[in-house]
Amino acid sequence: MAKLLAVTIVIIAILSAIPIITHTWPGNISVGLPQDISTHGVLIDEQYADTMLEAGICFLISQFVLAYFIWKFSQPKPGDKPRRFPGGAAGLVIAAFLLVGTECLALGVFGAKAWGNIYFTPPAADSMPVQVQAGQFAFYFRYPGPDRKFGPLHANLISEANANFFGLDTTNDQDSKDDIVTAEMAIPVNREIHLLMHSKDLGHSFFVPELRIHQDFVPGLDLSVHFTATKIGKYEIVCTQLCGLGHYNMKAYLEVMSQGDYDAWLKQQAALQ
Amino acid sequence: MHDMSAHAVHHGAPTSFIRKHIFSLDHKVIGKQYYGMALIAVLVGMVLSWIMRLHLGWGNLAIPGLHLLSKAGAPGDVMTPEYYLQLMTMHGTIMVFFVLTTAPFTAFGNYFLPIQTGAEDMPFPHFNMMSFWVTFSGFIVLMASFFVSDGPTLGGWTQYAPLSAVGSVSGPGQGWGVVLWAISIGLFCVGQLFGSLNFITTTLDMRCKGMSLMRLPLSAWAWFITSVMGLGAFAVLMPAVILLILDQVAGTSFFVASNLVINDQLLPHSGGSTLLWQHLFWFFGHPEVYIALLPGMGIVSHVLVTSMRKPMLSHRVLIYSMGSLAVLSYMVYGHHMFVAGMNPISSLAFSFPTLIITIPSTIIVLIWLGSLYGSKLRITSASLFALGFISVFISGGISGFFLAQPSIDIMLHATYFVVGHFHLVMAVAAMFGIFSGTYFWFPKMFGRMMNEPLGKIHFWCTFVGTYCIFMPFHYLGIAGNIRRYQAFTDDYLMPLIPVHRFITVAALFTGAAQLIFLYNLIYSRFKGPVAPNDNPWEGTSLEWSTATPPPHNNWGDKMPVVYHDPYQYSVEGAKEDYIMQTSPEPVHSADEEK
C-alpha cells in the first residue's frame, strides 16, 4: 500500500508538470501564458519563468523525497530501530533559511523590478490619454477629441437610456463637445497610452492578458496605468472583479491598429457621436 | 496552574436528554455537535459545487429538478447567471466558515484539547455551549437566505463592497441576502470568540500535573495557536460585518463612495471607502486561511508521529514554525489586494512577508520529511491521509511563490490559478486533516473502529480525485481563465472548456467517493467492531490513557499525572516501543524536555 502511494505521488508529480512544461493540455489546448504584446511584459514573463523553474524544482524534489521516504520506511523489519535524520532539525532549519531565504529574497528583489517598471515610472509626456469607465456590465471609453481636453463628468447626468454613459454635459461644457465616447477601445500600435480609470458604480477590473495589464477599478478613486502595445490585433478586455450577475459577460475589445487605421477609426467614431 | 484543574470545573454529569445531548456543557458533546454541523454543511457545500461544476462544463445543460431549489434561479432547470453566483457564494461561505473552521478546529479541538491537556472540561462550559449554539444559529441564518425572495447573496465569500453594501439595486440577493449573510457571519464570529477564549484558557490554565507547555502534543499546540489567531481575526471581522449591515439597512456609507450610479439612479451614499472593506476583510481573511490550515497540521503531525513510531525531528521547531505562521499571517494579507488599487509600494511591502512566510512553511515540511526518514511507518487510513496532507500542502504551497509576487500576480490575480492554490493548500489540506483525525480518533470518540478497507478506498479516490480537480485549475489560470464566471463567452476562454469538463467529471467522481466515507462513518458508529482497547493505535498522549469513550469528567476518579514528552516512541530500553505520557517508567533520552 505504501509503495503504491509512493508511486502514485511520483506519477502525479510528473503528470502535473507536463502541461506546465509543454504549455498544452491533451487535445492540443494551449494552457501557457498568452502571448505578450506589451513593452513592459518581458520582465514579468522572465520573472514568471524564473519562479516556475525554482518552484517546479522544489515541487518535484519534495514530492519525490516524500515518495522515496514513504517507499523506503513503510515496511520495517521487526528488529529495525528508527534512525535519526543526519544533521537533525538544526541542519534542516539552516538549510531552509539559506535556500528558501535566498530564493525569496532574489525573487522579491527581481519581482520588485518588474513591478516598479510598470507602477513606479511616470507616463511619458507625449503619451496618449484614454479614459475608461467601468459599470455594470460594460466598459466605455472616452477620447478627448481635437481639443485634447476631457470635459468634466456629472454623475447626475449619467443615463444609459440616452447613451450618456459618462454623464457629459455637451450643451454647457465646452471641453465635452468634441469628446468621443466609444464601446470598444482602439489604440495606435507602439504609442504609449495613459489609461485613466474610474468606476461608475462598483468594483471592476481592467485585465488584458496579452497586454500584461491588470488593475482594479475602485469606486471613488481615479487610478491610471500606462502601457505600450507592440502588436496589431484584436484582444479582449475582461473584468476580473466580481461585480454582479453579468460579471462573466463584462468585456470590451481592444483593437491595436496602425496609426493610419486608428486615425480613420477615430474620425468614424466622432461622426457617430 | 496544576491545582486549578482539580476544582475549576465542577458540573455534574447531566441526566436529562436535553442537557446531555442538546444543551450540553460537556466539551466532548459540543465537539461532536460541531462535527455533526460540519458534516451537514459539507454535504450542502459539496452538492452546490456539483451543480456549479456541471454548469461550468455543460452550460446549457438543464439539470433535472434544479427548479425545485429555486424557481427564479433555475427556471425550467436552466441556471441563471445570478443563481450560479449565489450558489458559488454559498459554497465558499459554507465551506470556509462552517466546515474548514469548525471541523478541524472547534470540533476536534473541543473534544480533544481538554483531554490532551489533562483537564476535566473547558474552564467556561456555558460559554462553550453558547459557542456552538451561536455558531449553529449562524448556520441556520445562512441557510435561511436560500429562502428569501430573491435568494442568497451573489457577492462571493469575500463580499466586496460596494457590491455588497448598496442593496438589491446591484443585483439579486444583494439586499436581504447580504444582510442575512452578514448576520450569519457576525454570529459565527461571536461563537468563535467564545470558543477561542475557552481554548486559550484551557491550554494556559487547565493543564494537569506534570503537563508543561512543551509536553503538549502538536495537535493541542495547533489548536492553541489557532485560537490565539481566532481572537485577533474574528474580532476584526465582526465589526466589519456590523458596518456592512449598517450600510445596508441604516443608510450609512462606510464602504460606499460618493457619486455612484446604478441603473441610471444616483445612489444616496457618499464618502465611504471601497478599500476599507478589503483591508478589514483580509485582515481577517488571511489569518482565516491559517485558522483552517493549522489545526490540520497539528492533527496530521499527531497522527504521523503515532504512525511513524518515532518522535518528530524537533517538537520545538514545529511549534515555533506554526507560531511564526500565525504571526506572519497577519502581515501578509495585502497580497490579496496587489492590483486592488492600493499604493503600489504597499504591494511590495506586503510581498516580502508573503515570500518570507514560505520559510516556516518549508521548515514544517522539512521536519515532517526528516522525521519520516528512518521511521517505522504504519499505513492506516489515518496515516494515508496524513501523508496525503503533506503532498497536497507542498503542491498548494508552492504555487504561493507566484501569488506572493505582485508582478506575477498581474497575470494570475482572480484567475483559476488562485482557486487551485487555495483549494489545495487550504481546503483539500484541511479536509485531509479532518479525515485523518476522524479515522484516528473515531475509536476514542465512539468506542468502535472504522472500516479500514473502506477508509483506504476513500483515501485513494480522494487523493487522486482532488489532484485531478485542482491541478488543472492552475493551468487554466495561467492561460488567463477568470474565476467567478458562470460561463466562458470570451473568445480566448472558449477553447478551455474541455479542461473544465475534465474537472467536472473528476469533481463528480471525488464527491461521490465521499459517500463511502459517510457510509463508513455512520455504519461504524452503530455497527463497527468494538475498539479492542483504550489505545488501539498504541499512542502516547493523554487521550489514549483514559476510558473509551471518556467519562463525563474525562478521567473518572483519578486525575492524570504526566511524566514525559508527548511522543516517546521507540524508546531505548523501554518495555514496549512506546511510553505513555502518564507512565512513570523512566526515559533516558537526551531529547526529553525538562
Add this chain to the structure above:
Amino acid sequence: MMGKKLAALLSAIVLVCCGAVILNQKVSAAEEGKITGTVKLDGTAPHMRGIDMSKDPYCVKANAGTPAHLQTWEVSSGGGVENAVISIQGWTGAADVEKSVPVFDQKNCMYTPHVLALDTTETFKVITSDQTAHNIHPLPNPMINVGWNQSQPPGAPPIERSWKNTEAIPVQCNIHPWMHGWFVVVKGPYGTSDADGKYTIENVPPGSYTLQAWHEPDQTQTAKVTVTAGGTATADFTLKAK
C-alpha cells in the same frame, strides 16, 4: 291572495335583475365606442444615436444588417410618434380584459416592443429570442411597485409577472446596458401609438373622458373626448421633444 301576488312580483323583479346583470356585458359591448387619433411631434425629430454593441459579438451579429439606434423618439416621416401610450384618466370601470397576453420580447439585444402598455390586472410575459443571456431589471418607484431583477438565459421559459399599481416603469438589461424599455401600467382601456403615430382604444363605454398621452421619459398630455355608443371619437396629441 295578497301574499302570493307579492311573491310573484318580487320573483319577477329578481329574475329581471339577474338577467340584466348577466346580459349586461353583451348588451353594453354592442354599445361601446372607440377612440382613435394620432400622436405627432412638434418640430424636428431629435437625432437618435447609434448603439455600439461590440461588447457582445452575438448582438453585433444579430444587428449586422440594420444597426440599432436609441428608441427614445421614433418619429415617422409624417411626424407621427411611436410608443406613446394613451389611457383614460381616473378610470373606474371594469378591467379591460385583453384576449392575448402582452409579450415583452428580447430580440437582437433590443426590447420588442420598446414600450409595453399594461393594465394593472394584466399578467405579461417576458420572453427571449436571443442566444445570449439577458437580465430584466425594472426599476419602479419602490413606494408604488415592487421591483425585481431576474436573468433569462437562452432556452429559459417565459417569466410571467404583473404590476399592482399604475406607473411608467423603466426596464433595463444590465448585461447589455443599452437595452432600455418601459412598462407603462395604466387602469382601463389603453392604446399605444404605432410607427405612424396612430393609436386606437377599443371597447370604451359611452361617456366623457379625459385622455392622457404618455411619452418617455416623463412627458404627459391630456385631451377631453366624448364617446358615443358604437361611435368613434378622435383625439390627437402633439408632443415636444425636450
